[in-house]
Every structure is written in C-alpha cells, then in structure tokens.
Amino acid sequence: MKIYDTKTAPTPRRVRIFLAEKQIPMDYVQVDLAAGENLSDEMRAKNPMAKVPILELDDGTCISESVAICRYFELLHPEPPLMGTSALEQAQTEMWQRQTEFGLFMQVGFCFQHTSGYFKDRMKPVPEFGEEAGKNAMAFMKILDRRLADSEFIAGESFSIADITALCAIDFARVVKIRIDEEQTHLKRWHKAVSARSSVSGTL
Amino acid sequence: MKIYDTKTAPTPRRVRIFLAEKQIPMDYVQVDLAAGENLSDEMRAKNPMAKVPILELDDGTCISESVAICRYFELLHPEPPLMGTSALEQAQTEMWQRQTEFGLFMQVGFCFQHTSGYFKDRMKPVPEFGEEAGKNAMAFMKILDRRLADSEFIAGESFSIADITALCAIDFARVVKIRIDEEQTHLKRWHKAVSARSSVSGTL
Structure with missing residues (x-):
C-alpha cells in the first residue's frame, strides 16, 4: 500500500496528518507537481483528475x-475517531x-492558482477571480473565529478532519499573504493548539 | 424535522432525490433565494454560510x-445503501x-453564477472565470462518458450519491447551455436510465 504525495502541497498534507493522528504507517511516493509528473498517462490511469494524493x-x-482516502482509514481504523x-x-x-x-481551503487554492499563475501551463488564471477568492477566504476566517469562541475544535469538542482541513488551508494561505487577524483571538488560540499536535508538527 | 429547500436550485434537489430513494417522508419549507430569504439573520443562525438545504x-x-444531510440519513436508514x-x-x-x-457540479454552478450575474447583489461575478468553469464542466463530462463505458453507474454497479450529484449538475447545466454531446453515448444511456427512476422524476 502506498500514497502518491507531494510534500509541499496542502491537499495531500491533510491525509498525512490524518494518518499520523491514527498512527498508521504509510509508504509515500513523491510526485513533482511543478514538473507535471501528475499529468502523465501512468498517473492519469490512477486518477483521471490528475491530482494527488492517490x-x-x-x-x-x-x-x-x-x-475519500481518510474515510477508508476511518472505517478500517476507527480509533481515534476523526x-x-x-x-x-x-x-x-x-x-x-x-x-x-x-x-476556506478551496478559496485559498483558487487565490493561489489564479493570482500566482503557478499552473498557467495547465489552466487559465483569472486574477480578478483569484482576488475575490482571497476575500472569501478572509470572510470565512471570521465565521471560524466566531465558531471557535464557543467550541474547542471546529466540529465540536474533539479534534476532527474539519480541523485538519482548516489548518492546512490557513498554513498554505501564507503564500497568498492571508494570515489570521490579530483580533481573531479564538482562531489564534485554536491554531496554536492544533499546530502543537505531534501529528501536525511531524508532517510539516 | 424539516428541510429548508428551494425547489428550483440544484443543490437541495440532491437531498430530495436521496430521501426519495430511501422513501423517507420529509416536510420541506421553501426559501426564496432570488429574494434573498436565505440571507436573513434567522437563516444565518441556522447556517452561517446562508445556503440551502438545511x-x-x-x-x-x-x-x-x-x-452531510445525506450522510445523516444514510446512517439512520442504511437501506438502500447510496x-x-x-x-x-x-x-x-x-x-x-x-x-x-x-x-462538474461546482463548475456548472460557477459558470451560472459568473456568467449570468444572477447573484450579483451578493457576489462579484467574473465572466471570464465563468466561461472557464463551463469548459471544465464539459471536460469532466468526457471523463464521465469514458467511466460509464465500463460501469453501469458512476461509482460502480449500483446507483449512488455520485449519480445524484451528476444528474443534478447535468440537468441544471441546461441554463448555461451545456448539454451531453451526441457522441457521449454512455453518458446519454446513463442519463436516460437515471432520469427514469421514480425518485428522480418525482422530485423535478
């Protein structure tokens, strides 16, 4: 069993943290997205969307x-439930x-793809849309801050896949210069706590 | 128990078909999205994203x-599994x-929102992005056609939530003039079959 992964990309990081929380060892095979290794016929046969993780x-x-990968391991290894x-x-x-x-996660991704032109060899960036996506991401961080005023974690009183998604989005958002606002004290408290988990610090 | 619904919108239609497949009766309350009824404080208290279904x-x-609503009913009423x-x-x-x-589903939605300006009172449409999204939707329909050459339904040999998502996307895509290509014979075969299900024809 193995996972095609890209260390620097936010999406496969979600799976790495999920598996680390469950202490499931995994063989990771690195795919160079910038070089377009994911676009080969061999990789498209594994995933027609030509994306990682697989x-x-x-x-x-x-x-x-x-x-879907997380779901598979959640069903086979229910503890701890995420x-x-x-x-x-x-x-x-x-x-x-x-x-x-x-x-949040997709909006940050859209902002990156459409304002940086990083994948302009394989998609048409629309910078005006990328800027709107960045604003959407910041608006959602306000919603999260309010949520975390009443709840230790995003989905409730235990750490879950929702926290993993938010953490990977917020950490990646630095590349488009989006950061937690100083006034978002609940979101800051949560970010500090989840960043200190060994599953997170060990998968950076 | 009730669901806040909008008859004409593709997203809540997914839940209506899902519940009809499971023969779960439901009390539906109509929300007028065009008039912005979903944007009231009362509705935002139910869903901070101000969307239906709820x-x-x-x-x-x-x-x-x-x-998530479908998951809830899948767990409480597992038969038939979707x-x-x-x-x-x-x-x-x-x-x-x-x-x-x-x-597909989101790309059709983006194409509609960004090229029609239907929600321009509450978001900034970027027509150039909407056109790209329409092309993405058409590219995915080719992937689906190839998949359905080998498989009766999208996720495998039984009807599932993936078919519901695709059907609602394709039916809604007519508003942006995207239709199944005549050459996509597998996708056409599938669309005819799923459209004939009583859960689908009864929830139009």
Whole structure:
C-alpha cells in the first residue's frame, strides 16, 4: 500500500496528518507537481483528475480525493475517531469539513492558482477571480473565529478532519499573504493548539 | 424535522432525490433565494454560510451541506445503501461523489453564477472565470462518458450519491447551455436510465 504525495502541497498534507493522528504507517511516493509528473498517462490511469494524493492498494486499486482516502482509514481504523461517531456527530463533522473546505481551503487554492499563475501551463488564471477568492477566504476566517469562541475544535469538542482541513488551508494561505487577524483571538488560540499536535508538527 | 429547500436550485434537489430513494417522508419549507430569504439573520443562525438545504431536527439542531444531510440519513436508514457498504466501496463512492461535485457540479454552478450575474447583489461575478468553469464542466463530462463505458453507474454497479450529484449538475447545466454531446453515448444511456427512476422524476 502506498500514497502518491507531494510534500509541499496542502491537499495531500491533510491525509498525512490524518494518518499520523491514527498512527498508521504509510509508504509515500513523491510526485513533482511543478514538473507535471501528475499529468502523465501512468498517473492519469490512477486518477483521471490528475491530482494527488492517490492511495494505491496492494492489488493496484486506486482511491483518490483526500477525504475519500481518510474515510477508508476511518472505517478500517476507527480509533481515534476523526469523522465523528454517532450519526449526528458524523453529519456535523462532515458539515464543518465541507464548509471549511469550500469556504476556506478551496478559496485559498483558487487565490493561489489564479493570482500566482503557478499552473498557467495547465489552466487559465483569472486574477480578478483569484482576488475575490482571497476575500472569501478572509470572510470565512471570521465565521471560524466566531465558531471557535464557543467550541474547542471546529466540529465540536474533539479534534476532527474539519480541523485538519482548516489548518492546512490557513498554513498554505501564507503564500497568498492571508494570515489570521490579530483580533481573531479564538482562531489564534485554536491554531496554536492544533499546530502543537505531534501529528501536525511531524508532517510539516 | 424539516428541510429548508428551494425547489428550483440544484443543490437541495440532491437531498430530495436521496430521501426519495430511501422513501423517507420529509416536510420541506421553501426559501426564496432570488429574494434573498436565505440571507436573513434567522437563516444565518441556522447556517452561517446562508445556503440551502438545511435540515432542522425537532430539537432545533441544524445540519447544512447536502452531503452531510445525506450522510445523516444514510446512517439512520442504511437501506438502500447510496454511499457504499464495505470500506472500499464507501471510499470509492465518496471519491466519485467528490470528483463529480468538484469537476462538474461546482463548475456548472460557477459558470451560472459568473456568467449570468444572477447573484450579483451578493457576489462579484467574473465572466471570464465563468466561461472557464463551463469548459471544465464539459471536460469532466468526457471523463464521465469514458467511466460509464465500463460501469453501469458512476461509482460502480449500483446507483449512488455520485449519480445524484451528476444528474443534478447535468440537468441544471441546461441554463448555461451545456448539454451531453451526441457522441457521449454512455453518458446519454446513463442519463436516460437515471432520469427514469421514480425518485428522480418525482422530485423535478
């Protein structure tokens, strides 16, 4: 079993932290996105979307999409739970994971791709849209700050996949000069606490 | 228990089809998105993202995000399974659901929002980005056509949430004049089959 990974990219980092939380050892194979290694026929056969991470099982079956890979390990290794346990908790964790993904993680990614032109050999950057995405990301950080005034972690009282998504988004946001505002004290408290987890500091 | 819904919008339609497949009766409350009813303080208290659908339980607990609502009912009413059963099936279904959501459903949504200016009172449309999103949607339909050459449904041999996401995206795509190409015979075969399901024809 192995995972095609890119150390510097925020999406595969989510899976690395998830597996570190569960103490699941993994063989990581580095893919050079800047050089376009993910665009080869061989990689497209593993994932037609030509993205990492990709989990490849010993029989060659491939699962892509970070959250789908996390789901696979959550089901096989339920402890510690990172996607909730009761039906309500699982739904609420998925809700926060998705809102954080669409409201923050993707917006930061759009801002990076459309304002930096980093992938301009394979997509058409629209800087005006990238700037709007950056504003959306900052607006969502306000929502998160309010949420974290009432809750230790994003989805509730325990660390979950929603925290992983938010952490990877916020850490990557530095490349587009988006940072937690000094006034966002709850978000700062949370960021300091989650950054200190060994699963996080060990996967930087 | 009730769901805040908008009959004409593609996102809440996903939940209506999901619940119809499981034959779960539901009380739907219509929210007028065009008039901005979703932007009220009352609705933001239920979902800070100010979007529908929102599931409100009898004790007032709210769950938003269509896939999170579907997860809740999948866990409470597992039959028929729409998110896979084994760990591998669940992961593969989630992979296809997400790829279809990001590659098609969201792209169609972006194309609509950014080229029509429908929500220009609450976001800044960037038409150039909307046009790119439309091209992305059409590129993903080619991937889906190839997938459906080998598979009866998108995630495998049974109907799943991935089919619901794709169907709602493709049906909504008519508003931006994106349709299945005549040459995409597998996608056409699939679209005809899923459109004939009573869960689908009854929730139009």
